[in-house]
Amino acid sequence: MKKSDSPLNGIWLFMILASTCVAALNGTMSELTEAVFESAANAVTLAIGLIGALALWLGIIRVIEVAGLMTVIARLIRPLMLRLFPEVPPEHPAMSAMILNMAANALGLGNAATPIGLKAMTELNRLNQEPGTATNAMCLFLAINTSSVTILPISAIAVRASAGASNPGAIVLPSLIATICSTTVAIIAAKLLAKRSTETIPPSPPPESEANATPEQETSPDTPPLNPPGLSGRLIFGSLIILFFVAIIYRLTVEGTPTLTSTQFMEGISNWLLPMIICSLLLLGYFRGVKVYEAVTEGAKEGFEIAVTIIPFLVAIFVAIGMFRSSGALDMMTTLISPVTNLITLPAEALPMALIRPLSGGGAFGLMSEIVNNDPDSFVSYLVSTMQGSTETTFYVMAVYFGSVGVMRTRHTLPAALLADLTGILASLLICRLTF
Numbered sequence: 001m002k003k004s005d006s007p008l009n010g011i012w013l014f015m016i017l018a019s020t021c022v023a024a025l026n027g028t029m030s031e032l033t034e035a036v037f038e039s040a041a042n043a044v045t046l047a048i049g050l051i052g053a054l055a056l057w058l059g060i061i062r063v064i065e066v067a068g069l070m071t072v073i074a075r076l077i078r079p080l081m082l083r084l085f086p087e088v089p090p091e092h093p094a095m096s097a098m099i100l101n102m103a104a105n106a107l108g109l110g111n112a113a114t115p116i117g118l119k120a121m122t123e124l125n126r127l128n129q130e131p132g133t134a135t136n137a138m139c140l141f142l143a144i145n146t147s148s149v150t151i152l153p154i155s156a157i158a159v160r161a162s163a164g165a166s167n168p169g170a171i172v173l174p175s176l177i178a179t180i181c182s183t184t185v186a187i188i189a190a191k192l193l194a195k196r197s198t199e200t201i202p203p204s205p206p207p208e209s210e211a212n213a214t215p216e217q218e219t220s221p222d223t224p225p226l227n228p229p230g231l232s233g234r235l236i237f238g239s240l241i242i243l244f245f246v247a248i249i250y251r252l253t254v255e256g257t258p259t260l261t262s263t264q265f266m267e268g269i270s271n272w273l274l275p276m277i278i279c280s281l282l283l284l285g286y287f288r289g290v291k292v293y294e295a296v297t298e299g300a301k302e303g304f305e306i307a308v309t310i311i312p313f314l315v316a317i318f319v320a321i322g323m324f325r326s327s328g329a330l331d332m333m334t335t336l337i338s339p340v341t342n343l344i345t346l347p348a349e350a351l352p353m354a355l356i357r358p359l360s361g362g363g364a365f366g367l368m369s370e371i372v373n374n375d376p377d378s379f380v381s382y383l384v385s386t387m388q389g390s391t392e393t394t395f396y397v398m399a400v401y402f403g404s405v406g407v408m409r410t411r412h413t414l415p416a417a418l419l420a421d422l423t424g425i426l427a428s429l430l431i432c433r434l435t436f
Contacts (some may be wrong), residue, residue: 011414012320014087022332039322043314055300057115060278061100063285063292063301065093066228084144084187085137089125094123098141105148117145118404119302125405132408139413140190144402146392147182147420150175154390159174159369165376171385174431178390182424186332189419193412226289240273313403317395321359330355346429353384354425358394358418383432391424 023032042123078090081099088095104113120141126133134142154174160168229237285292290334324330335350349371357364368388372381394417402410 003142008137012316015320015324015329019320019329021328023323023327026328028327032323035322035326036099036319038317040315042322044311047311047314051304055304056296058119058302059296059298059300060281060384061097061116061119063290063295064096064100064281064301066290066295067285067288069096069281069284070286086141087135088124088137092123092127094120094127094137097123101145102148105145106151111320112146114400117401119184121401122302123404125407126406132406134402134407134409134413135413136190136194137415138402138407139194139411140187140409142398142413143186143190143416143420144183145401146394146397146417147179147186147424148392149183150179150389153385156368156385156389159372160376160381163369163372163376163381165372165381170435171382171389174382174428174435175388175389177431178386178424178427182390182420183426186416186420189416190412192417227291228289229286234287237286239333241283271356285407309404309406314396317399321395324359325356344426344429347380347383349380349385350387353387356419357391357425359396364388364393379432379436382436385423386428386432390428391421394418394421 015184019032023029081088081095082090085095085098086097097116101113101117101120104116121138124135124141125131127137151172153171156171156175157168182372190258228322264281282296284293285295330352334355338348338351341348346354353364353367353371356367368384375381394414398410398413398417402408402413
């Protein structure tokens, strides 16, 4: 059977050609040319900036792997994950990496979620019997990733707080409900499209030895032996844990219990959450007997390789998006579909946010920040903040995740992800109308 091209091929080429045509009509060819080189440079800068985060989090993941905690995490939610990803063995590293990625997304830890997600894609690709073509598990994982349930949209809350909104945390519940809706649609769409796919993709069972392996068998070839710390090590690091809790008690009692506003509470969560997660994972590894420094440096090596691998894909997608915006094609599209959005009472000021969110995370964040700063307590500000917290940059995620493992044929990933995006936007509008 003839293999179909990735939908990104046509979309990417259309954006390039349409941008050039619109720029010719508008007389903005100089801006278009500038956008080409600026976007390409931004893509490389972003990839280089990702090296540090990738190295850090892949190193921490290596600690978790060596300690055997990945297997424990996978077992806890095995029933649900087996239903979603029946082709992935429950004890396989891909399963636990996907779980950690979803957890990081739910907590609004975007920088932490990406390296873990790339690790999950690498492990899923090990099960792929047709390299270069996305498996059903990859398609579903990406669809869920671009619509994942978000408990704390920290970045959007921070912008609202800095702009002086009366209740910056008001978007938590709307964002949560919108992401539940979008994730549900993403799962249903990915499952249905996988069944209706006309492509013959062979199943991806693991090798016999790997499928029947116990956790100990699975990690034994390349996992160093565990060496739990002695009495002195347990005393030192146990004392530090106690000291940490004493510091918390001191802050709450000796200095007096402060009356925290919602802004201060959310800011405190964003400041405390990430260091506590890092310390907790490293300490768990240490007490399990992992040589944490060696494990972190070993896992960090993968970060450099992945960052270099995704540069070509980032350059391609960034250039297309930059040209589309600078030429005025995005504004033209906004004008063309405004009659439809008027029927669903989507404010004209929020329409560019709905269109640009799947294309550019930075562009959407900047647009949201501008709207919020102009009128932090308006309905439009409330709506775009919810959109920012409940949707994802689909094209960027696909380019980075699939690019990291060399997958060119994405199959039904894009339709499922875009359906989830549309659901997230419509759900945000409905919930904001009901709660504002």
